[in-house]
Amino acid sequence: MASDQDIVEKIDHVSSLCTERVILKAILGRGDGGAGLIGEKVVIGGWVKSSWEIRKEAAQPRPVLAADAASPEVVGAKEMRCMEILQSRIPLVRYIVKVLGGGDHSVREKFVMQKAPKDSTSILQISDGSCVHNLRVLVDSALATPCQVMPCGTCILVEGILQQPLMKGKYQVIELKTEKILHLGTVDQYKYPLSKKRLPLESLRNFPHFRPRTTTVASVMRIHNALTLATHTFFQDQGFLHVQTPIITTNNSETLSKKFQVTTLLNNGKIDNQLVNSLEFSKDFFSQETYLIDCGHFHLESQACALGNVYSFGPRFKAEKSSESNNLLAETWMVDVEMAFSELEDAMDCADEFLKFVCKRILESCTEDIQFILKRIDKAVMDRLQLIISSSFEKISYDVAIEVLTEATGNKFEKKIEWGDSLTEEHESYLVNEIYTKPVIIYNHPKEIKSFYAKLNEDGKTVATFDVVLPKVGTLVRGSQSEECFDKLRTRIEELELPKQQYEWFLDLRKNGAAKTSGFNLMLEPLVLYATGLNDVKDVVPFPRSFGRAKF
Structure with missing residues (x-):
């Protein structure tokens, strides 16, 4: 079993000389899948590949008596329960707002953000390109609302503690509980091409930058x-x-x-056949005909x-x-x-x-x-x-x-x-x-x-x-x-x-x-x-x- 010092040194060796960020391959590429690093505090960064949300259970309200039906507290409770129901349908609300809302997109996004539950945890599958597998990252809604961190393609840099997964999966040996968000690059999920289901490689050629x-x-x-x-x-x-x-x-x-010919003998950035035939390469940049090798x-x-x-x-x-x-x-x-x-x-x-x-x-x-x-x-x-x-x-x-x-x-x-x-x-x-x-x-x-x-x-x-x-x-x-x-x-x-x-x-x-x-x-x-x-x-x-x- 490796000592704590060995574990820290192992992480230090794979982090960049210019940053404290640890690449995911150093964690997930270990023989134990990262289990030996449980309890370590690390900084990791990457892009969201997929996500989901877990709502925290609220305390059950007491039964409402008929005599209390008109009280302000009960009215408020009813309104809160209705709001909870609305919050549980946030994807549907977002879709309805998208179809019917029109107007400015930022206004619609603010509406969704305001309706996000206060007590929830965003579960993010993060990739930083260093390996095939993703790291599961938990972000509490107190740090960032789900609609900020959950869209596919969101860039996030966080500091947190590596821990045993609360919900084990086929490849999940370890996950990160976020303590601090150091950077957040949001995504327009309605325009980001990778938000859709898996695209064929031919279609991806239209988005080489992504x-x-x-x-x-x-x-x-x-x-x-x-x-x-x-x-x-x-x-x-x-x-x-x-x-x-x-x-x-x-x-x-x-x-x-x-x-491919290399020349600076262009006519206002344009070249035509007549000009090609009359080019005087002695006046060109290299004083002769040149080509790409x-x-x-x-x-x-x-x-x-x-x-x-x-x-x-x-x-x-x-x-x-x-x-x-x-x-x-x-x-x-x-x-x-x-x-x-x-x-x-x-x-x-x-x-x-x-x-x-x-x-x-x-x-x-x-x-x-x-x-x-x-x-x-x-x-x-x-x-x-x-x-x-x-x-x-x-x-x-x-x-x-x-x-x-x-x-x-x-x-x-x-x-x-x-x-x-x-x-x-x-x-x-x-x-x-x-x-x-x-x-x-x-x-x-x-x-x-x-x-x-x-x-x-x-x-x-x-x-x-x-x-x-x-x-x-x-x-x-x-x-x-x-x-x-x-x-x-x-x-x-x-x-x-x-x-x-x-x-x-x-x-x-x-x-x-x-x-x-x-x-x-x-x-x-x-x-x-x-x-x-x-x-x-x-x-x-x-x-x-x-x-x-x-x-x-």
């Missing part, structure tokens, strides 16, 4: 956070150095993708050639209408990895180990959230994570993949596959779900469908690249070995008629101490989809940006 308050989205955000932390932990433990790459660049590393490979390779193994984690941008896809966004967060003195096989092995590590870490650190997802979203999420951890990824060449898909006569694909084509989602799904039933690594793609800087293989037709394809989300990782030969890379640039001046510095790396390098990149949002069972990346990003959508 949806993290839902249990589902909060769990997804915590898993998102855990994946971010696991990413840094893996590469730091493996001796990689975290470096930054610019967001604004003059290069386009992915030559097949469209770019879509991949950090170029800049990362330059640092790998000096620092060894490096990685970057930051935003990337692609102006593709394919961002309407459930797996793609115009603005995404990407992990870019580059390793010096390495070849394609090394990058494939690193990607394999990275995915195994982060999936294992999620199962270990997000147990409650995974259990919630199993019940509410996807019953297969645990099996899917275990599949990556325990499977030996199947490695097949692009040639083999085309051969397998061509022989799949019983499966009618919407698009007939031929050598030289990029694999579609249905092709990838067939390989991982029907043929191999586990993650698949496809390597050595035709040079026409991959980046120009990938190392040319001896056959002259394919390049040293690979894709990691997973069930549910398709291609999650894309990697390659870079072409270290100056002449071959320059020839490739000329073949594609790329602007040579943009890539002079990249070619310089091949003329001055060139090293073999390989690496890969991974978009974080599809990985969150894989770990949560959701079907659309717009539901795993707080404020998603996609084609035609940039709210808030």
Whole structure:
């Protein structure tokens, strides 16, 4: 049994350095559910998820005699009993006032507040976003009226004593008896979108500023956070150095993708086609054409050639209408990895180990959230994570993949596959779900469908690249070995008629101490989809940006 000092120290360790507030995970996430903290005084804050009210029983009035019927005291008693009846119907009164009252809302609210019972206790289920479970908080009407604290979404910061619950529930091991209210942020319950019954995720996209308050989205955000932390932990433990790459660049590393252009050459904040065609970029802010970066490979390779193994984690941008896809966004967060003195096989092995590590870490650190997802979203999420951890990824060449898909006569694909084509989602799904039933690594793609800087293989037709394809989300990782030969890379640039001046510095790396390098990149949002069972990346990003959508 922990001592009182141990309990206090335990609470102190999880409270913020800048506030006395204790996060609910520190209380409810204990092995005993918080029972060992009974009797402790704490400050907690959060938002009301649900609530109800308990009325305190009043003393029974004495029988009224006929002789007393006209006395002022009896009249007052009758009026009080009528008022008690009215108070017991406060939800109905509120509804009638809402429908018939018209006028100013604040007046109607005052009416309801005045009719609130003086002796009652508000029972609040509070969440602060730190864990799945809520803490039951008791607020006496002497501290705040029920209509102030009970509406869903009300923000409250209180000081009180942790105690055994007066009414035990399935998950209730402990509750908080409020002694002092330190902050109260009220809610317009008639307009607050989460006051309604549970909304589907599609509807919640219209309220991105509120949806993290839902249990589902909060769990997804915590898993998102855990994946971010696991990413840094893996590469730091493996001796990689975290470096930054610019967001604004003059290069386009992915030559097949469209770019977002960055310019200050606007006409009173507006731009039209005629102006675009006549822009003089020499007069622009950077004196040349610039774009939002879509991949950090170029800049990362330059640092790998000096620092060894490096990685970057930051935003990337692609102006593709394919961002309407459930797996793609115009603005995404990407992990870019580059390793010096390495070849394609090394990058494939690193990607394999990275995915195994982060999936294992999620199962270990997000147990409650995974259990919630199993019940509410996807019953297969645990099996899917275990599949990556325990499977030996199947490695097949692009040639083999085309051969397998061509022989799949019983499966009618919407698009007939031929050598030289990029694999579609249905092709990838067939390989991982029907043929191999586990993650698949496809390597050595035709040079026409991959980046120009990938190392040319001896056959002259394919390049040293690979894709990691997973069930549910398709291609999650894309990697390659870079072409270290100056002449071959320059020839490739000329073949594609790329602007040579943009890539002079990249070619310089091949003329001055060139090293073999390989690496890969991974978009974080599809990985969150894989770990949560959701079907659309717009539901795993707080404020998603996609084609035609940039709210808030």
